[in-house]
Amino acid sequence: MRYDTIIIGGGLAGLVSGIELARSGSRVAIISSGKSALHFCSGSFEFWSEGMAAVGSIAEHNPDHPYSKIDPKKIARYTEQTKDIFARAGMPLVGSAEANHLRLTPLGALKPAWLTMDEYVTFEAVGVSEYRSVVIVAIEGYLDFYPEFIAKGLEQMGLECHIREISLAEFNRLRQSATEMRAVNLSRTLKGSPLREFAQRVKALVEDEDLVLLPAIFGLGEERGLQIVEEIVGRKVKVAATVSASASGVRMQKRLTDAFQSLGGVFIGGDRVVGCTIDESRIVSLNTANHEEEEFVAENYILATGSFFGRGIVATPEEVYEPILGLDVVPQMARKEWYADDILDAQPFQKFGVATDSELHPMIDGRVVENLYAVGSILSGADAVKEGCGAGVVIATALMVAENILAYKHK
Ligand SMILES: Cc1cc2nc3c(=O)[nH]c(=O)nc-3n(C[C@H](O)[C@H](O)[C@H](O)COP(=O)(O)OP(=O)(O)OC[C@H]3O[C@@H](n4cnc5c(N)ncnc54)[C@H](O)[C@@H]3O)c2cc1C
Structure with missing residues (x-):
C-alpha cells in the first residue's frame, strides 16, 4: 500500500500530525498497536508550567529541549491552531498558552494547565x-x-x-x-x-x-x-478528574480518530510496525505484525510511538533502546544515573528519547534518516512531569512536522 505519509503510532502526536496532513489533501495512514496515553488523560493539556512568556528563553538553558528546535513565533501559532483542531473534532477546549489556568487534580491539588476540556x-x-x-x-x-x-x-x-x-x-x-x-x-x-x-x-x-x-x-x-x-x-x-482510565480521554481518542478518518485518513488499529527496509539513509517500506506479506510504502514516515508508556522506547536493566529501527537514544548514561533517589526530584529518565536534528529527523549511529520524522513524547530532552509540558511538546512537534512535510511537497 502506498501513501504520501505513514505515521507509526496513533496517540495524540500521531493523530494531530495525521489530521493536519489529511486536511491538506495528503494520503495518510496511521498504524497503531495499542492504547495511548490519551486513555489516561487528565482532561487538561499542559504547555509549560511557567506560561508562554518563559518558552522563548528555553533554548538558552536547554538547547536539547524539543521547544528549542521550534521558532517561538511558530510555537505561538501552533498553540492557537490547537484549539481549532479540537473544536473541529467536536472537543472544545478552554484556556490559552499566554496565561495558564488552574485545573483540579483527582487529589484536589490545583495545577497550572494550558487547555482543558470545557466540561471540567x-x-x-x-x-x-x-x-x-x-x-x-x-x-x-x-x-x-x-x-x-x-x-x-x-x-x-x-x-x-x-x-x-x-x-x-x-x-x-x-x-x-x-x-x-x-x-x-x-x-x-x-x-x-x-x-x-x-x-x-x-x-x-x-x-x-x-x-x-x-x-x-x-x-x-x-x-x-x-x-x-x-x-x-x-x-x-x-x-x-478521576484516577485510573479516563472516560474523557477515551472519548478524545475516538473523536480525533473519527476526525482523521473523516478527512480521508486510513487508521489501521491493532497492528504493530515490526520493522522496515532502509536504503542508504531513507526508509523504503514498513512491515507490520498482521500484514507480514504486505509492504507499507510512503514518501515520508512519522514516528509517533510515544515514550516508555507507548513502548516507543524500551528499557531493560542494561539499556534504553528504540525497538523498530534501532534509532539513537539519548542521553546515554550508567543505569544508576537514570533516576534520582528522591522521588520528588527531577528524574533523568523522563528526558530519555530519540536524538534528532533541528527538523526532527532521527538518526541511526549519528546518521540522519532523511524521510523519517519523530514527534511527540518519543523525543528526548523534555521532562513532562517537572516542566509541565506533556501535551504541549507533543502537539507543537506534531504540527511542526506536518507543516514541514507539506511545505516540501509544495516546493
Ligand atoms: C499515562 C499518561 C498520562 C498522561 N496524561 C497527560 C495529561 O493529562 N496532560 C498532559 O498534558 N500530558 C499528559 N501526559 C504526557 C503525554 O506524554 C502526552 O500528553 C501525550 O498524550 C503522549 O502522546 P504520544 O502520541 O507521544 O504517545 P502515546 O500516547 O504513548 O502514543 C503512542 C502510540 O503508539 C503506539 N505504538 C507504539 N509502538 C508501536 C508500533 N511499533 N507500531 C504501531 N504503533 C505503536 C502505542 O500503542 C500508542 O498508541 C501523560 C502521559 C502518560 C504516560
Whole structure:
C-alpha cells in the first residue's frame, strides 16, 4: 500500500500530525498497536508550567529541549491552531498558552494547565472563582473519585463544599467486580433512561449550591451525557478528574480518530510496525505484525510511538533502546544515573528519547534518516512531569512536522 505519509503510532502526536496532513489533501495512514496515553488523560493539556512568556528563553538553558528546535513565533501559532483542531473534532477546549489556568487534580491539588476540556471545572487563578458553593456528588461503590480531597482543593478557592452520595441500580452489576467499577464502564452505562434516572437523583440532592460537581464519567454511552444531566438538574454542572482510565480521554481518542478518518485518513488499529527496509539513509517500506506479506510504502514516515508508556522506547536493566529501527537514544548514561533517589526530584529518565536534528529527523549511529520524522513524547530532552509540558511538546512537534512535510511537497 502506498501513501504520501505513514505515521507509526496513533496517540495524540500521531493523530494531530495525521489530521493536519489529511486536511491538506495528503494520503495518510496511521498504524497503531495499542492504547495511548490519551486513555489516561487528565482532561487538561499542559504547555509549560511557567506560561508562554518563559518558552522563548528555553533554548538558552536547554538547547536539547524539543521547544528549542521550534521558532517561538511558530510555537505561538501552533498553540492557537490547537484549539481549532479540537473544536473541529467536536472537543472544545478552554484556556490559552499566554496565561495558564488552574485545573483540579483527582487529589484536589490545583495545577497550572494550558487547555482543558470545557466540561471540567477550572479557575483563572487562586482565589478567583465564579462559584460560591458546590455540591460534590460521590457514587456509591465508586473508588476512583475522592470527594474529600476535591473539597479540600475547592475550599482553598473559597467555595463552600457539600458532599452527597447517590446510587444507581444500573451500576450494581458493575459493582460485583471492583475492576469493572471504572469511569469508562460507568460512562458507557450512562445513556437513555439510566442517564435520565441518574440526572433526576442528582437533581434531588441539590439545595442552594450554584455548582454541581460530578466525577468525569460522561460521553461514551451518550455523547451529550453531561449536557443532558445539566438540562435536567437545572444548575451549572461540571466534572472533576478521576484516577485510573479516563472516560474523557477515551472519548478524545475516538473523536480525533473519527476526525482523521473523516478527512480521508486510513487508521489501521491493532497492528504493530515490526520493522522496515532502509536504503542508504531513507526508509523504503514498513512491515507490520498482521500484514507480514504486505509492504507499507510512503514518501515520508512519522514516528509517533510515544515514550516508555507507548513502548516507543524500551528499557531493560542494561539499556534504553528504540525497538523498530534501532534509532539513537539519548542521553546515554550508567543505569544508576537514570533516576534520582528522591522521588520528588527531577528524574533523568523522563528526558530519555530519540536524538534528532533541528527538523526532527532521527538518526541511526549519528546518521540522519532523511524521510523519517519523530514527534511527540518519543523525543528526548523534555521532562513532562517537572516542566509541565506533556501535551504541549507533543502537539507543537506534531504540527511542526506536518507543516514541514507539506511545505516540501509544495516546493
Ligand atoms: C499515562 C499518561 C498520562 C498522561 N496524561 C497527560 C495529561 O493529562 N496532560 C498532559 O498534558 N500530558 C499528559 N501526559 C504526557 C503525554 O506524554 C502526552 O500528553 C501525550 O498524550 C503522549 O502522546 P504520544 O502520541 O507521544 O504517545 P502515546 O500516547 O504513548 O502514543 C503512542 C502510540 O503508539 C503506539 N505504538 C507504539 N509502538 C508501536 C508500533 N511499533 N507500531 C504501531 N504503533 C505503536 C502505542 O500503542 C500508542 O498508541 C501523560 C502521559 C502518560 C504516560
